[in-house]
Amino acid sequence: MQLETFNYDNKIVRNFGIATIFWGVVGMTVGLLVALQLVWPFMNLGTPFTTFGRVRPLHTNAVIFAFVGNGIFMGVYYSMQRLLKTRMFSDALSKIHFWGWQIIILAAAITLPLGLTTSHEYAELEWPIDIAITIIWVVFGINMFGTIIKRRERHMYVAIWFYIATFVTIAVLHIVNSVQLPIAAWKSYYIYAGVQDALVQWWYGHNAVAFFLTTPYLGMMYYFLPKMANRPIYSYKLSILHFWSLIFIYIWAGPHHLLYTSLPGWAQSLGVAFSIMLIAPSWGGMINGLLTLRGAWDKVRTEPTLKFMVVALTAYGMATFEGPMLSLKQVNAIAHFTDWIVAHVHVGALGWNGFMTFAILYWAIPKIYGTTLYSKKLASTHFWIGTLGILFYAIPMYWAAVVQGLMWKEFTPEGVLKYPSFLATTLQILPMHMLRAVGGALYLSGALLMTYNLIRTMRMGKLIANEPAQAMALAPVKVNEKSAHRRLERKPALFMVIALIVILIGGMVEMMPTFMISSNVPTITSVKPYTPLELQGRDIYIREGCVNCHSQTIRPFRSETARYGEYSKAGEFVYDHPFLWGSKRTGPDLHRIGKKYPNKWHFDHLLDPTITSPGSIMPSYPWLIEQALDTTTTASKIIAMRKLGVPYPANYEQQANADLSGQAKAIAANLKENQVDVLDNREIVAIIAYLQRLGTDIKVVEK
Amino acid sequence: MFKQITNLEGNEWYLITSLWIFLLFFIIVAILIIKMRKQHSSYMSRLPLKDEEAKELLDSKK
Numbered sequence: 001m002q003l004e005t006f007n008y009d010n011k012i013v014r015n016f017g018i019a020t021i022f023w024g025v026v027g028m029t030v031g032l033l034v035a036l037q038l039v040w041p042f043m044n045l046g047t048p049f050t051t052f053g054r055v056r057p058l059h060t061n062a063v064i065f066a067f068v069g070n071g072i073f074m075g076v077y078y079s080m081q082r083l084l085k086t087r088m089f090s091d092a093l094s095k096i097h098f099w100g101w102q103i104i105i106l107a108a109a110i111t112l113p114l115g116l117t118t119s120h121e122y123a124e125l126e127w128p129i130d131i132a133i134t135i136i137w138v139v140f141g142i143n144m145f146g147t148i149i150k151r152r153e154r155h156m157y158v159a160i161w162f163y164i165a166t167f168v169t170i171a172v173l174h175i176v177n178s179v180q181l182p183i184a185a186w187k188s189y190y191i192y193a194g195v196q197d198a199l200v201q202w203w204y205g206h207n208a209v210a211f212f213l214t215t216p217y218l219g220m221m222y223y224f225l226p227k228m229a230n231r232p233i234y235s236y237k238l239s240i241l242h243f244w245s246l247i248f249i250y251i252w253a254g255p256h257h258l259l260y261t262s263l264p265g266w267a268q269s270l271g272v273a274f275s276i277m278l279i280a281p282s283w284g285g286m287i288n289g290l291l292t293l294r295g296a297w298d299k300v301r302t303e304p305t306l307k308f309m310v311v312a313l314t315a316y317g318m319a320t321f322e323g324p325m326l327s328l329k330q331v332n333a334i335a336h337f338t339d340w341i342v343a344h345v346h347v348g349a350l351g352w353n354g355f356m357t358f359a360i361l362y363w364a365i366p367k368i369y370g371t372t373l374y375s376k377k378l379a380s381t382h383f384w385i386g387t388l389g390i391l392f393y394a395i396p397m398y399w400a401a402v403v404q405g406l407m408w409k410e411f412t413p414e415g416v417l418k419y420p421s422f423l424a425t426t427l428q429i430l431p432m433h434m435l436r437a438v439g440g441a442l443y444l445s446g447a448l449l450m451t452y453n454l455i456r457t458m459r460m461g462k463l464i465a466n467e468p469a470q471a472m473a474l475a476p477v478k479v480n481e482k483s484a485h486r487r488l489e490r491k492p493a494l495f496m497v498i499a500l501i502v503i504l505i506g507g508m509v510e511m512m513p514t515f516m517i518s519s520n521v522p523t524i525t526s527v528k529p530y531t532p533l534e535l536q537g538r539d540i541y542i543r544e545g546c547v548n549c550h551s552q553t554i555r556p557f558r559s560e561t562a563r564y565g566e567y568s569k570a571g572e573f574v575y576d577h578p579f580l581w582g583s584k585r586t587g588p589d590l591h592r593i594g595k596k597y598p599n600k601w602h603f604d605h606l607l608d609p610t611i612t613s614p615g616s617i618m619p620s621y622p623w624l625i626e627q628a629l630d631t632t633t634t635a636s637k638i639i640a641m642r643k644l645g646v647p648y649p650a651n652y653e654q655q656a657n658a659d660l661s662g663q664a665k666a667i668a669a670n671l672k673e674n675q676v677d678v679l680d681n682r683e684i685v686a687i688i689a690y691l692q693r694l695g696t697d698i699k700v701v702e703k
Numbered sequence: 704m705f706k707q708i709t710n711l712e713g714n715e716w717y718l719i720t721s722l723w724i725f726l727l728f729f730i731i732v733a734i735l736i737i738k739m740r741k742q743h744s745s746y747m748s749r750l751p752l753k754d755e756e757a758k759e760l761l762d763s764k765k
Contacts, residue, residue, distance in 0.1 A: 079751075082751075082754040083750060083751065083754075085754065153750070153753075155743075155747060155750075157750045157751065158747075222751070224751075226748075226751040227751050227752070230752070232745075232749045232751075232752060233748045233751075234748075235748070236747045236748040237739060240732065240736050241732060241733070241736060244728070244732045245729065245732070248725060248728055249725065252721065266715070266717045266718060269718055270717060270718055270721055273718060273722065274721075274725075277725070469754065482738070482740075483738050483739045483740060483743065484735050484738065485735040485736070485738075485739055486739060486743050489747075502728070506721075509717065509720075509721055513717070
């Protein structure tokens with residue numbers, strides 16, 4: 001067999017590496033801003049573009065898809081070439097992938113502050129960007145499979161399986177969760193409504209964590225940890241069990257985000273059962289990683305990269321223990337909607353994703369520049385600052401969660417809520433939020449130290465854009481291999497199909513009955529479609545990102561029905577495209593806010609929340625009073641809703657704006673009676689109409 | 704706690720069937736692992752270190 005000489009493409013690795021650092025600093029800085037906004041509302045800066053509701057999705061998208069996304073591509077492009085002993089399939093596709101991804105990030109950074117959002121968490125980007133993501137993801141897939149096909153190593157190493165599973169599952173998740181009906185260039189409605197939309201979103205949301213934040217990182221762990229420790233992976237057989245069990249189980253766990261909601265009970269229980277089972281493969285992977293360091297623990301003292309890897313694996317172990325625990329209904333009842341969820345997410349993001357990304361950057365940048373790291377001491381300082389940052393972030397958040405969760409549920413001996421004012425529970429945890437901001441600032445400082453260290457490293461060396469390598473050409477298979485898995489390891493297409501089938505099973509079992517069996521979402525005759533003004537108001541609610549702080553689903557607990565009113569029913573959401581249940585209660589639930597307060601209360605509250613709620617940390621929305629409502633879109637919104645199954649009468653779109661105007665005039669007149677002079681064509685009138693409608697369809701009218 | 708799995712108003716079969724599907728899948732994977740030769744798993748576990756060895760070989764030829 002002939003020995004062949006070829007080159008690895010290090011330029012693409014460098015490009016993704018620089019993008020990782022740049023977007024990491026941007027994403028973390030925006031994260032620090034939102035943390036400060038939750039303590040000092042003036043940090044919302046008084047403009048629509050910088051309010052928490054719009055900036056929080058900017059932070060999550062920046063860290064997930066820009067920082068971690070570029071980190072994934074950096075690691076995948078570096079490791080894949082070396083594990084398959086070939087250059088990437090196409091330099092042109094690599095470039096299209098890189099620049100396409102950066103343009104998508106830029107588009108997100110522009111549209112999210114403008115309020116162009118779908119409101120689905122971690123999938124906020126509007127439909128044109130969704131299409132661009134699909135195209136670029138396909139480009140990545142072609143480049144990846146092209147590389148696998150022209151490989152010089154017969155069997156695909158476990159890291160490659162994780163990359164294949166990532167590619168195929170993210171493709172499925174993104175497509176299914178992005179089926180929208182566009183009504184304008186930057187506005188669309190999900191085809192799913194209410195409970196079904198919630199199930200699709202959290203099937204997506206949970207598995208975006210699984211297949212974007214976990215599986216590619218596990219793949220990178222299986223490559224980079226042995227390299228850093230100079231030890232083979234502890235158990236290859238365990239990695240097989242880890243891989244298949246993890247991708248099978250993960251996909252079922254999404255409904256644990258919807259416990260005690262109106263999602264059918266069986267779907268919730270499926271989510272609980274599979275979430276608990278998830279501990280086994282997750283810890284199997286963590287143990288496989290940590291045991292790879294056997295005999296190399298002395299290096300952890302001196303090598304910053306290994307320090308980062310050890311904490312990354314430990315954080316992974318903590319987060320994957322905590323996730324199943326939070327899925328237990330008893331725990332979920334207290335912890336859900338509190339800061340515990342924020343802490344849980346950040347232990348994973350800062351510890352697992354962040355620290356492993358830092359480790360790979362510290363390891364790979366010197367390699368591709370043919371030099372050594374500028375300063376190990378600075379890297380170690382980064383490690384300790386970052387670790388302190390995680391602790392300062394997570395511990396106060398856990399504390400805040402327990403304090404607030406218990407306050408929400410506490411009753412007096414007389415049987416009434418001890419803290420009926422939601423705001424009292426918010427103010428109680430502000431000191432913890434301040435400490436969280438300190439944690440974020442520490443973590444960001446560490447990242448800035450790394451940036452300096454890596455820039456100096458790059459200056460010390462010179463990029464080896466085309467790194468020479470040699471490997472034997474791949475000979476045709478002559479002997480039929482006995483082990484079925486061994487055969488599978490050299491058949492990438494078959495491997496992808498099997499991985500696809502495995503991840504489809506869970507989604508289909510959960511979704512098909514929820515969509516096809518009507519008894520899973522019982523309808524309620526008194527629930528009617530939104531009026532045109534309420535529909536417009538709902539879109540403003542979405543634009544301003546209110547869902548980031550306010551849930552719209554009341555769980556069937558005494559503490560919640562006493563605070564908010566009757567618990568939420570599945571049939572109440574059948575016209576909600578999209579659902580707006582939320583996942584965090586920084587402010588109170590709003591599902592039964594309708595008719596609870598007069599119009600003037602809402603006007604004052606939106607103008608300046610401290611008028612009605614002294615000490616409130618909610619931002620002000622004065623522009624809603626100044627901006628005129630765009631009614632040119634009313635007809636297209638009604639038509640779109642009718643297409644999606646909302647029973648507006650035929651040709652109602654022609655009459656919709658007249659009805660809208662009538663309802664707006666009535667609200668403006670009511671406000672005027674209460675000494676508020678506002679034009680009836682202002683956005684605030686529409687959002688008041690929407691808020692006053694919420695939860696009123698099944699309210700019993702007192703006679 | 705197990706009431707969450709067993710008390711589902713007649714819809715238990717969704718859960719029980721799903722768990723059986725997983726068990727079957729897990730057994731298949733376990734059989735594949737048992738049948739795999741140690742020589743292959745040992746070779747594959749060293750794969751990330753191979754490119755370093757190949758690079759050293761290339762450098763030594765220069």
